[in-house]
Amino acid sequence: MFSNWRFQRLPSAHPGIAFAARAAAVIAALVFTGVILAISGANPIVLAGEVIDSSFGSAFGMEDLALLFIPLILTGLAVTVAQQIGTWNIGAEGQFYLGAFSATAVGLFVPGPPALILVLMFFAGVIGGMLWILVPTLARAYANVNELITTLLLNFVAALLVYYVSTGPWRDRVGLANSATPRLSAEVPEFWGIVHWGLPVAVLVVIATAAVFTFSRWGYEVRLSGSNPSAAKYAGIPVRRHLITVMLLSGGIAGLAGMLEIAGTVHRLQGGISNNFGYLGIMVAVLARGSSIGVIFSAALMAFILNSGIILQTQGLTTSAVLAMTGLILFLTAIGDELSHYRITREKT
């Protein structure tokens, strides 16, 4: 007896199957990486044990993880927010830099009580991010210039600007660190080891954003405009105004990430302060599939991967191995998402 296996495409994936497909994708990526590590002579089991032990086995590990988690939540959210109106903010990296830059400027040059300075730094960070996305936003809104290119290219400008001020005019002339600014006196207070209040703030921002998109008239209009602008026009929704607002919001959130990194984690501005968080935010957003709440989970996964990378480096592996693993996870997740739309049926002939 012969039987025919057939693929049947379903209009929408069952949530359980979709989740299982994603879990399978992550596990498959880890197994792949393990096999490659084994081939190159390492013992993947020992390494995995090391990673898990270093990440979750001690308070220090967990704290490191949390510090990576904070900026990833916010940059991931920035990209997700821009997606709601149908745009790709590839410039979260640059907006992160500008948020850090503006917050540092306030911290270094504005005198006043630390609490007040901290509040001013918060606003400076958000506004810095918004300013950095302003030109791409207006170009997109009024001249239909693709924001993918403009936001991306501004990243390099921002990185060079920060490198210049932190090694030039703003560099620490007293201390030993010649490639960074002096330590800022205003700091986001810590609540658990070295983990600062930026974490609950980031989570709150995610929840507030998700609530606004799901439970406000404005959110409805934005979702409609992002999904089909001509339908939104037909319904009389001011698409351009919403586009500008949402893109600025996206830039502001990325700027906030930069501010928290400066005021909570690093305490001084230096070249490479973004640590690629802006680009990793794109991956976080892709994994979250347009869901603001989903950003929290995908940012946690990304933080773990990043942290594993750091640990593996101490074990003699290069960063490339970790980058390859991240790429694999993304790639396999995409395949898993697509496959979860299919059902395999068997026909007897």
Place this chain on the structure above:
Amino acid sequence: MNEAAPHFTPPAGTPPIVQLKGIAKYFPGVIANQDVDLEVYPGEIHALLGENGAGKSTLMNILTGIYQADAGEIIIDGYKREFASPQQAIAAGIGMVHQHFKLVQAFTVAENIHLGWNETPRRASASKLERRTADLAKRFNLQVRPGARISDLSTGEQQRVEILRVLARQARVLILDEPTAVLTPAEARELFSALRNFVAEGNAVFFISHKLDEVLEISDRITILRGGRKIATEKASDCNPRMLAKLMVGRDIVLDDMRARPQGAAPVSREPVLNLKNVTAKGDDGSPALHDINLSVHAGEIVGIAGVAGNGQRELSQVLTGVRPVTSGQVIVDGKPMGGRNAAAYAAGGIGHIPEDRLHSGLAPALSITINAVMREYMKPPITSAGVYNPAAATTLSKEIAEAANVAIPDYGMPIRNLSGGNQQRLVARREMRIANKVLVAAYPSRGLDVGAINTMLRYIVELRDAGAGIVLISEELEELLNLSDRIAVLYEGRIMGKLDNQNIDIDEIGLLMGGRTQVPETREVA
């Protein structure tokens, strides 16, 4: 008829250059062509005349190898041929200039002429290609600028490039699909003289059009298609516009009069609910699309808009619903000028809109059924109060709309693109009917639907009319317009050619107006 070029007369016994025998083509649920016999002789300009969907383009696509016929034969110069692709057709000397040009915008004229042509020299500099193009242009007497980029050319010039590209490949039969639709009158005259020169050398032209005057002017013989079948082939010299119009719209119309009102239906109001006064509007490309439109719609009546698609229907429906701004003139709703207000204000004022391309402008296909269903009422309680959007209330409304539309929906959170076209259209119609307490503008409401869904659609419209709304029904189906409308206005090139009362209406007259003729007996004109 041909003053410029001498007429070519083939020697006696010459076979037709193209002969079609019993051509049939079926698409799922549609007969596109059936039993079409046609012959064209060297030296002839042969017009194909018919309404939208009469099967003109399908027939020519079969001749050029884009489609393969399900039955019948293609005979070229007396030999039976089969074309599996347009390349094979052009090798046999048959080339087509499509309504939408197939040119590479960023390339020069010379590059476009030489693209995908086996006679293009393997190694050729730009200047050599341009020289070759200039020679070709001279040979075929078509003026083009070989070095210019396509994107810098006017539509008339682009069309000349298309024609030159086909002629350069030694085409002997040139097919033109609505060639004058994009041309100015002066450009059209140039085209006509080029066509006359072309056939004077023993070639032939198929000329697809719905414009009666130009068909009579340019062609030697005219074939009229209707519903995929050939109705007649006549010598142009034996034809007049009235007779062509009658043949074109023909009448095996099934009149199923839906104009009668049941008891208790709302009467036609004395004052119009919607009034267009001298309205002019631009199309998407900035060129004028509507000229000096005057149209009034009363409560409780259906005003039909007839005309061949692309004559300003889309722009008219958008002006009526506030989606497209007017450049001059006034839109008056219930006595109040709407000047400058947007689509949301029109909707709030009681104007519903079933758009012609529901998937592109009436719905967001990737979003949920609920989000799509509440598109007209999301800003009002119970869905939004004090800026807070209540998803549960939205789903409740969406269920209500789906029930009224009689659409069974397993999951209101699934993307609306998963529904069939008929179900989508029913949901859109019900959504719009809920807000259309003054006017409903329905653009091609039955397009793409099967017979059952069409009936439902038309029943909805009648139901709304009886409830006291004014309806603007834009359609390319004359049956539909005749069965429903109290009055019919005919659009042609952005103008209203005439308004007719639908009382013992003369169908030929509509055909004449659709074809751009204005000589209508004064007695029938309704102000």
